[in-house]
Structure formats: structure tokens, C-alpha cells
Amino acid sequence: xxxxxxxxxxxxxxxxxxxxxxxxxxxxxLFLSVLPLIxxxxxxxxxxxxxxxxxxxxxQQICKSxxxxxxxxxxxxxxxxxxxxxxxxxxxxxxIAAYSIVGxxxxxxxxxxxxxxxxxxxxxxxxxxxxxxxxxxxxxxGFGIFAVGSLIITGGGALASALLDPMxxxxxxxxxxLMAILSVNFSIMVSSRVNDPRVAEQLSAVVILPLLxxxxxxxxxxxxxxxxxxxxxxxxxxxxxxLVIYLAIRxxxxxxxxxxxx
Amino acid sequence: MIKTENxxxxxxxxxxxxxxxLEVQEGEVxxxxxxxxxxxxxxxxxxxxxxxxxxxxxxVNGFRIGEQDTNIRRSxxxxxxxxxxxxxxxxxxxxxxxxxLYEVKDPKGQVEKYLRMLGLWDRRQDAAGTxxxxxxxxxxxxxxxxxxxxxxxxxxxxxxxxxxxxxLVHDFIGELRKEGRTIFLCTHNLDEADRLCDRVGxxxxxxxxxxxxxxxxxxxxxxxxxxxxxxxxxxxxxAIRALPFVREAKVIDNKLLVNLDDPETHNPEIIRVLxxxxxxxxxxxxxxHSLEDVYLQLVKNA
Numbered sequence: 001x002x003x004x005x006x007x008x009x010x011x012x013x014x015x016x017x018x019x020x021x022x023x024x025x026x027x028x029x030l031f032l033s034v035l036p037l038i039x040x041x042x043x044x045x046x047x048x049x050x051x052x053x054x055x056x057x058x059x060q061q062i063c064k065s066x067x068x069x070x071x072x073x074x075x076x077x078x079x080x081x082x083x084x085x086x087x088x089x090x091x092x093x094x095x096i097a098a099y100s101i102v103g104x105x106x107x108x109x110x111x112x113x114x115x116x117x118x119x120x121x122x123x124x125x126x127x128x129x130x131x132x133x134x135x136x137x138x139x140x141x142g143f144g145i146f147a148v149g150s151l152i153i154t155g156g157g158a159l160a161s162a163l164l165d166p167m168x169x170x171x172x173x174x175x176x177x178l179m180a181i182l183s184v185n186f187s188i189m190v191s192s193r194v195n196d197p198r199v200a201e202q203l204s205a206v207v208i209l210p211l212l213x214x215x216x217x218x219x220x221x222x223x224x225x226x227x228x229x230x231x232x233x234x235x236x237x238x239x240x241x242x243l244v245i246y247l248a249i250r251x252x253x254x255x256x257x258x259x260x261x262x
Numbered sequence: 263m264i265k266t267e268n269x270x271x272x273x274x275x276x277x278x279x280x281x282x283x284l285e286v287q288e289g290e291v292x293x294x295x296x297x298x299x300x301x302x303x304x305x306x307x308x309x310x311x312x313x314x315x316x317x318x319x320x321x322v323n324g325f326r327i328g329e330q331d332t333n334i335r336r337s338x339x340x341x342x343x344x345x346x347x348x349x350x351x352x353x354x355x356x357x358x359x360x361x362x363l364y365e366v367k368d369p370k371g372q373v374e375k376y377l378r379m380l381g382l383w384d385r386r387q388d389a390a391g392t393x394x395x396x397x398x399x400x401x402x403x404x405x406x407x408x409x410x411x412x413x414x415x416x417x418x419x420x421x422x423x424x425x426x427x428x429x430l431v432h433d434f435i436g437e438l439r440k441e442g443r444t445i446f447l448c449t450h451n452l453d454e455a456d457r458l459c460d461r462v463g464x465x466x467x468x469x470x471x472x473x474x475x476x477x478x479x480x481x482x483x484x485x486x487x488x489x490x491x492x493x494x495x496x497x498x499x500x501a502i503r504a505l506p507f508v509r510e511a512k513v514i515d516n517k518l519l520v521n522l523d524d525p526e527t528h529n530p531e532i533i534r535v536l537x538x539x540x541x542x543x544x545x546x547x548x549x550x551h552s553l554e555d556v557y558l559q560l561v562k563n564a
Contacts, residue, residue, distance in 0.1 A: 002367075003362065003363055004362055005362075006362040009359075010351070013351055017350045059270075069404055107349065108342065108345075108346035108347060109348055111312065111342045111344075111345065111346060112340065112346050112405065112406075113521065114361065115310055115334075115342070116335060116363040117332045117335045117336040117363070117364065118363050119332070157552050178544055254312065254313070255312075255313040258312060259273060259313065
């Protein structure tokens, strides 16, 4: 455990000296928390409550019965942005983990590190935690800012309770960490197999594509996220996480990594 | 301390190490010499359990590679070819990381001990990236010693260092030798090997020869004695060549160079013959072949 803690400390000390990573960890959650709040604020007021326009059935389907049409529209738009909010647990680890192995290769620090009595499991666990913890904290803090902000802006009521309902809480507190684990291990897998940090980051960023598909799918009206879909998503993520953790350990071949340096 | 038996390593179709049989004794400084790409670093990586052999076995500090790898890593220190420090982190933090990974009992104490010993204590808070090559190398040596290994693998410890930094590293290796540590030194620097090593092995995929530097010189070239004469002539050289124990004799300027195996025994006889032939001897000395001569000869013949 002490070795894992040492790796985490080392990774954080290194990573957070990089301003780009620091910017991503702080700015991205802040931006994705504040943006839906701005939308809520700008759509708020009497016009919302008096609106009675007919909404597409798909949108009405996700609204609570005690919502006005305006609140329903607000909820739809903000919940679409909440999907983008899930970018945080995917994107932050890409920035941290993609560099973790290939960075050590390019600076030649991997060989002395692997020469210590640390096991592959301990090393990868340390690198995992060093990326997953900041991603989860950033996601939860960002959502906290959004939750407090939405309560203030909407003054509580039907809209606030819809935005803070179990579906979104499941998404943030369960799917978020699962996504972070997926992203970290995918990035470590990529990082172990390439020789250039830029290539590692670019390839690792592929992990956000499924989320973008969900985002555009909802906008296109192909489906509307609901509790069932979120739970199915969590289940799939859990299975995929187990697979990528297994693959990350299998693909982390000390000998191949050391002898294929170019 | 280190024993290999038919140790081989193949990368796809390339044979990097071929049937290496080697024994390094406790407290010995062993020089592992060879050209670039000879397989020296691969050998070090196998012996430090970083990579596995394709065939053969090795026992390092009583632990068998491939079976007790963690024990091997715990009991040896390695200075890799490139220091590979974390440049953004302070020298002290760099060492603390490794002290923890090596499960050192008093990490802070050990870090302080080696930073002071290598003259880096005053710069402990500075980022390793701000260090000169020599300082980084010293920091990497400190890292290799934190857990007090009895066996130390040094891969090109003075490569790319200026003479002053090299001198410091040489002195430090000398200190480690006095402490009785076993040192496996990979180097291109033949003067370094000559000065520091008890025995050297010349390696080019397979081991060409192992011996002390002095014995290697003697085996390959015999010993060479130079006689400074007032007037050297070819007839004098011929008289010397006729002696049965002389391997070779030649005249260069007014110097007569004689190759023979045992100068202590045969020099008086040579001097008698020279005086008898009318030569006037100014002085006599031994001309040492450098280890470089030995190395080049061996590698050329390999």
C-alpha cells in the first residue's frame, strides 16, 4: 500500500506542475457546471411559467407531471448539458494517464522505476488512483456547484428536484467513477503501447466518442436518457471496466516496454 | 554473488546474448567491456530482473532470475545508462520516492546520508532538471544506493561526463569498493576499467575473455621493455631477437623495444648481450600496453 501511495504522490507532484493539466482539472468542471446554470438563469422568469407551447412527445416524456411546459423545456436543455458534464470523468484522466507510461519512457525514468521491487499491479494501481481521484473529485465538486446554483436559480420546486433526481445522482456518483476508471485504463493501455506522448493523448481521447454519441443521439431525438438507460449504461461500464483493467495489466509487458524504446 | 550459466537472450531473430557463463565474486569490481550493441545493457537488464532470458539461468545474490525477481530487485542497485530522474521534482523528493519503493526503513535519513555524501545536500530542494549532467549522475548513483545493495550494476557511469565529474564518480566507486560491495561496471571507458576493475570481461554477444587487466595484457602482447641506447642499430636488434625468450624486438629511433614474457628474469641477460654488442644503455623501462590495445585486439579478432 505504501508503494501505491508513493506512486500517487509522485504522479500528482509531477502532473500538477503541468499548467495544462491543472487548467483542465479546474477549468473544465467549472465551465461545464456554470454553463447549464447560465442557461437556467437566462431561461428563468415569468415567460417560462406562462409558456404553454406544445412540446414534442419525446421531451414531454421526460418531464415530471408537475412541471410547466417552460420548465420542461429548461429541464430538457439542461439535462442535455448534463450529458456533457460526464465529459469530466472521461477527459481529465486522459490528460493525466495518457502521459503516465509513455512520459516515463521518453524521460527514461521507467527503467529505474521498474528496477525497484514494485509489482506491476502496485504500479498500475498507483497510476490509476493518481488519475481517477482528481477526475472524480472534479466531477463531484463541479456537480456540487451545479446543484447549489440550480437550487438558488430555480428557488427549489419541480425543476430543481428533477435536476437533482436519482437518475442524475446515479449518473454522477456511479457512472462518473466508472467512466473515470474506463478512461484511465484505456489511456494506460494506449500509453504502454506507443512511444510518443502526443500520440498517446490523441488515441486516448477516442474514449470520449461514445459519450458524444449519447449527446448527439439525445439531441437528434433518437432516444431520451432515463433512469433505465443510465442503469444499463452503468452495467455496461462496469463490464467494460473489468475488461480494460484486465487488458491494461496484460498489455503492460515490462520487457516489451523497455526493449521497444526508440 | 553473480553466476550465469549458458545465459542467452534473443530478440526475434537477433541474438543479443549468447551462452554467457560468468562468475563474479563478492567484493569484486568487474568490468564488462564491449562495443555498442554488444549486449551489455541487455545482460545488465537480465541480471537485474528487468527482462527475462530466452534460455540459461543466473543467480544473483543467491536469488535465481525468473523465480525470485522481486528479491533480486530488492537486493541490487542499478545505475541505468540515462539517469532518468523526475526533472520537475526536487532532488530530495526524487530520492524519497525510491527510498519508499525500496522499502527503506529510514527513508529521510538515507536520503540525507547520500545527498550529503555526494555533495548535493545544499541543492536538495532544487528541481533535478536544473542539475548539470554530473550532478544528475551523482543523484542517480545515490538513488541506486539508498537501500544499501550489496551488488551494484553501473551502466556507463561516466558516459558524457566531463573529466572532473568523471573523477568524482571514479572516487566514489573506489569508496564503494572499499565497503566491500560487488560492482558490475559496464563501460566504454577503458582507462576507467583499467583503473577500477579487479577483472574485466570483453563481451561481444558472447564473452570473449575474462581476466585481470594485467593478465590480459600479458596474455595478448607479453610485456614490453624499452632500452634507450646511445646508438641503436639493426645488428643489435638482431642479436636480441636471437635470444629464445624474446617474442619480438624492434628499433625505433634510439630505442630498442623488446617483447617478452618475464622481464624480471630475462632483462639481465638482454643487458649482457647489449653490452657485449657494444651498445651503450642510457636507461631501461617497461612500456605498458593499454587496456585499449587489448580490447581492440580482442574485438577485432572476434
